[in-house]
Amino acid sequence: MPEGDTVWRTARSLHTALAGAMVVRSDLRVPRLATVDLTGRRVLGVVPRGKHLLTRLDGGLTLHSHLGMEGSWRLYRSGARWTGGPGHRIRAVLGTEGVSAVGYALPLLELLRTADEPQVVGHLGPDLLGPDWDADEAARRLSADPDRPLGEALLDQRNLAGIGNVYRSELCFLARTAPWTPVRLGPDPHRLVEVARRLLDANKTYGARSTTGNRSRGRLLYVYGRAGEPCRRCGAPVRAAELGPSGEKRIAYWCPRCQPDPSA
Numbered sequence: 001m002p003e004g005d006t007v008w009r010t011a012r013s014l015h016t017a018l019a020g021a022m023v024v025r026s027d028l029r030v031p032r033l034a035t036v037d038l039t040g041r042r043v044l045g046v047v048p049r050g051k052h053l054l055t056r057l058d059g060g061l062t063l064h065s066h067l068g069m070e071g072s073w074r075l076y077r078s079g080a081r082w083t084g085g086p087g088h089r090i091r092a093v094l095g096t097e098g099v100s101a102v103g104y105a106l107p108l109l110e111l112l113r114t115a116d117e118p119q120v121v122g123h124l125g126p127d128l129l130g131p132d133w134d135a136d137e138a139a140r141r142l143s144a145d146p147d148r149p150l151g152e153a154l155l156d157q158r159n160l161a162g163i164g165n166v167y168r169s170e171l172c173f174l175a176r177t178a179p180w181t182p183v184r185l186g187p188d189p190h191r192l193v194e195v196a197r198r199l200l201d202a203n204k205t206y207g208a209r210s211t212t213g214n215r216s217r218g219r220l221l222y223v224y225g226r227a228g229e230p231c232r233r234c235g236a237p238v239r240a241a242e243l244g245p246s247g248e249k250r251i252a253y254w255c256p257r258c259q260p261d262p263s264a
Ligand SMILES: [Zn+2]
Pocket: 231, 232, 233, 234, 235, 236, 255, 256, 257, 258, 259
């Protein structure tokens, strides 16, 4: 599942492959952009903002994409077979002389003026992997609504940008706090956002995300995706339930013994 670390890595690969090169093939397969032709423009760079990707082109244009739950950008050398999935899942192709960047299953793809980027990413909280990361501001936003469940507040990109469903469950586990615990009863927000930053940073260059420090298969995560399996710390069965924010309800995982219900 793409989270801030995946998006950071994707942006770095795209930037390395495309920055400075001229677009010689442009194929945007979403209705609103079907007639747009980006050929002849040079790619200036690819920048991650939280879970958003901004591909900047000369002439003041930005191709804005989001990976959502299943999206990806893949790079192929000219002549290589595209293996990222069936053709009907392709949403974008940006080709240069040597390489094609192919966007699969992107739930969001739009073209905007680079000057207007703040309209699509300006609402984001401090970016965990951004050059302008601000721990104090992230902690302040995270604790601004003290009655909100911690697992919701962590997933809200307006508080801090880059945490997805995997990290929110893992962070709550590391903080020994049940995901629905109100923020005011949860861990110190400053410490929590620093742990988040450290985890994403440690994983940004790896393909397999680990929060346990163990990179062997099957040992990568503490609770995420492990419902019914024994907690790695205490052996109790890991549990799972749906948790908001509304519109972004996802399954949260927790250990009922290591992360006790604060109201119990
Ligand atoms: Zn446990």
